[in-house]
Amino acid sequence: xxxxxxxxxxxxxxxxxxxxxxxxxxxxxxxxxxxxxxxxxxxxxxxxxxxxxxxxxxxxxxxxxxxxxxxxxxxxxxxxxxxxxxxxxxxxxxxxxxxxxxxxxxxxxxxxxxxxxxxxxxxxxxxxxxxxxxxxxxxxxxxxxxxxxxxxxxxxxxxxxxxxxxxxxxxxxxxxxxxxxxxxxxxxxxxxxxxxxxxxxxxxxxxxxxxxxxxxxxxxxxxxxxxxxxxxxxxxxxxxxxxxxxxxxxxxxxxxxxxxxxxxxxxxxxxxxxxxxxxxxxxxxxxxxxxxxxxxxxxxxxxxxxxxxxxxxxxxxxxxxxxxxxxxxxxxxxxxxxxxxxxxxxxxxxxxxxxxxxxxxxxxxxxxxxxxxxxxxxxxxxxxxxxxxxxxxxxxxxxxxxxxxxxxxxxxxxxxxxxxxxxxxxxxxxxxxxxxxxxxxxxxxxxxxxxxxxxxxxxxxxxxxxxxxxxxxxxxxxxxxxxxxxxxxxxxxxxxxxxxxxxxxxxxxxxxxxxxxxxxxxxxxxxxxxxxxxxxxxxxxxxxxxxxxxxxxxxxxxxxxxxxxxxxxxxxxxxxxxxx
Numbered sequence: 001x002x003x004x005x006x007x008x009x010x011x012x013x014x015x016x017x018x019x020x021x022x023x024x025x026x027x028x029x030x031x032x033x034x035x036x037x038x039x040x041x042x043x044x045x046x047x048x049x050x051x052x053x054x055x056x057x058x059x060x061x062x063x064x065x066x067x068x069x070x071x072x073x074x075x076x077x078x079x080x081x082x083x084x085x086x087x088x089x090x091x092x093x094x095x096x097x098x099x100x101x102x103x104x105x106x107x108x109x110x111x112x113x114x115x116x117x118x119x120x121x122x123x124x125x126x127x128x129x130x131x132x133x134x135x136x137x138x139x140x141x142x143x144x145x146x147x148x149x150x151x152x153x154x155x156x157x158x159x160x161x162x163x164x165x166x167x168x169x170x171x172x173x174x175x176x177x178x179x180x181x182x183x184x185x186x187x188x189x190x191x192x193x194x195x196x197x198x199x200x201x202x203x204x205x206x207x208x209x210x211x212x213x214x215x216x217x218x219x220x221x222x223x224x225x226x227x228x229x230x231x232x233x234x235x236x237x238x239x240x241x242x243x244x245x246x247x248x249x250x251x252x253x254x255x256x257x258x259x260x261x262x263x264x265x266x267x268x269x270x271x272x273x274x275x276x277x278x279x280x281x282x283x284x285x286x287x288x289x290x291x292x293x294x295x296x297x298x299x300x301x302x303x304x305x306x307x308x309x310x311x312x313x314x315x316x317x318x319x320x321x322x323x324x325x326x327x328x329x330x331x332x333x334x335x336x337x338x339x340x341x342x343x344x345x346x347x348x349x350x351x352x353x354x355x356x357x358x359x360x361x362x363x364x365x366x367x368x369x370x371x372x373x374x375x376x377x378x379x380x381x382x383x384x385x386x387x388x389x390x391x392x393x394x395x396x397x398x399x400x401x402x403x404x405x406x407x408x409x410x411x412x413x414x415x416x417x418x419x420x421x422x423x424x425x426x427x428x429x430x431x432x433x434x435x436x437x438x439x440x441x442x443x444x445x446x447x448x449x450x451x452x453x454x455x456x457x458x459x460x461x462x463x464x465x466x467x468x469x470x471x472x473x474x475x476x477x478x479x480x481x482x483x484x485x486x487x488x489x490x491x492x493x494x495x496x497x498x499x500x501x502x503x504x505x506x507x508x509x510x511x512x513x514x515x516x517x518x519x520x521x522x523x524x525x526x527x528x529x530x531x532x533x534x535x536x537x538x539x540x541x542x543x544x545x546x547x548x549x550x551x552x553x554x555x556x557x558x559x560x561x562x563x564x565x566x567x568x569x570x571x572x573x574x575x576x577x578x579x580x
Contacts, residue, residue, distance in 0.1 A: 003037050010031075016079075016082040019102065020085070020105075029063070033059055033063045037059075040056060043485070045071055048064075048067060086108065093119060098138075098141045106133070107122070107131075126139065155193035157193060158190060158191060160194075160504070161187050161194040164197065164238065168218065171216060171217075180201065181202075182254055185258065185259060188258045189258060189315070190311070190549060191549075196238075197240040200243050200250070201243070202246065204246070209244050210230050210242070218235065219232045221233040229241065249281045252297070253280045256278075256280035257280065258311050263319070265316075276292070276304065283303050301323065306324050307322075307323040309323050329551055329552075331548045332552050333544070337544065338560055338566075339369055340528055340537060341409070341411075341465065342529065342531075343361075343371060344413070347382075347384060348373035348381055349381040349532060351533045354395050354408070355395075357369065358399055358408055362406040367407065367562065370434045372412055373392070373412060375389075375423050377415045378423075389412065392410075409433045412435060413437070415439075415440050416438060416457040417441075418453070419456065420456020430574070433567070436467045436528075437463045437465070437466060445481070447483060450481055451483060451490075454466070454469075459494055461573060462573075464570050465528075466497070467499045467530070468499060468503075468508040470508050472510075473505050496573070498514075498523055499525070499527075500514055500543050500546050500550075501543070502528060502542045506530070511546055511549035514550035518550070
């Protein structure tokens with residue numbers, strides 16, 4: 001998929017237009033087009049080849065022509081025209097906190113600053129403070145922003161942000177006794193990556209709350225402290241913003257600051273049509289100005305004749321329409337998960353014994369746990385030979401003979417080789433209860449080769465689950481060159497399950513892909529942690545969040561089944577493979 005590539009170019013155009021002082025309408029048009037394409041579930045090149053670009057909301061004729069030009073020639077003439085006046089690398093400056101498009105343009109026009117190195121040099125020489133509209137404080141602010149940019153180099157993972165948020169909330173509750181406190185923004189929507197962290201509090205004791213917040217042990221620097229909003233920088237360079245609102249407005253503020261922007265825009269448009277105004281203070285009759293709700297978030301949606309919408313769905317991807325129809329899905333919950341179907345032990349590259357992993361699963365109330373150590377071709381992960389797998393079985397059998405509350409499934413995570421075969425004999429795979437298979441080598445191959453390997457692997461009657469199907473590692477490695485539509489078709493035809501890998505740096509499948517796999521191809525998904533230690537079993541919460549963002553229900557997830565139901569489902573393929 002080239003969606004990210006196209007979205008990045010459109011976003012660049014939006015920034016360049018803002019630098020040039022073009023109308024906000026034009027800037028927003030390109031920003032919206034970029035956002036839509038970035039989250040669109042289909043490969044943009046396929047949408048274009050079928051003449052369906054205009055079906056994507058926010059893609060007008062002009063933008064569609066530019067996308068087609070780029071997909072045809074590898075160039076976008078309009079972008080090249082813009083970068084003749086402003087070099088493309090100047091756009092990077094806008095990723096620095098405190099440097100928006102207009103300041104970046106000012107830095108380039110007045111000082112010739114084109115990149116991070118130029119900016120660092122100018123700050124060292126104290127040149128920014130002499131510029132129009134800037135000054136010594138602005139220079140200091142930009143210097144701090146540059147330090148943050150260099151440390152974070154992008155958005156943080158949900159797996160970094162959520163534990164920090166939970167700890168901040170826990171300490172604030174202990175210090176102040178506050179009851180109404182919630183994360184907002186992208187953390188509450190459980191996005192896979194997070195920018196700044198937003199926390200919302202309802203309290204009449206604003207000074208006490210702000211004092212407690214700005215003196216938290218996590219604070220490296222207080223960026224701002226006010227009556228209703230304060231901002232801190234943690235020791236890891238993460239910005240956390242805290243807002244205190246009146247109790248009567250808490251629900252409205254929570255809805256407003258949760259976002260997403262696109263969701264809120266559509267919600268406000270709907271409210272206006274129904275004669276209401278919605279903001280962070282409440283929901284009001286337009287005609288009379290009377291306030292009709294806002295203490296509880298549900299009141300906003302109920303007043304507009306809608307179901308309450310779970311935060312994970314608030315991305316303007318059809319949730320408002322479904323809420324009006326009162327047909328939103330009942331999303332899967334963490335409590336629905338009955339077991340984990342992909343964990344490693346010290347037999348391969350795991351850090352703890354089978355017994356220690358089992359005890360941790362038992363403590364989490366699971367009914368089953370699949371021990372899926374790597375197989376022989378993955379020497380870097382101490383992959384097991386058939387003989388070692390048979391020896392490991394004795395340990396698994398010992399546990400199962402002594403414990404009735406947690407059943408250990410004997411499995412492997414096998415490697416898909418260059419020709420699509422599995423690095424373990426079929427005769428040995430046939431003795432295992434569960435076989436997970438994934439790509440661990442040859443990751444840079446072309447799409448045709450990758451897809452052929454996947455197809456051959458899924459044709460194997462013993463392969464029940466494909467692990468981390470697209471291979472992406474967030475902020476570090478792109479997905480394989482893969483056609484997800486073809487992957488889903490193979491999975492459906494071969495009755496193979498696909499994994500939502502809950503590792504915070506993977507979350508693979510992506511939410512848009514998992515949604516499509518289930519809604520369009522009726523594929524059952526598996527949420528697994530790929531845990532290599534007991535604590536990593538808690539990654540399940542991130543996998544469940546990803547599934548919720550994909551609109552998935554309990555019945556869409558394999559490992560919400562009871563042990564008996566699970567065993568029947570995972571053995572079906574090998575018993576019936578002759579039918580397909």
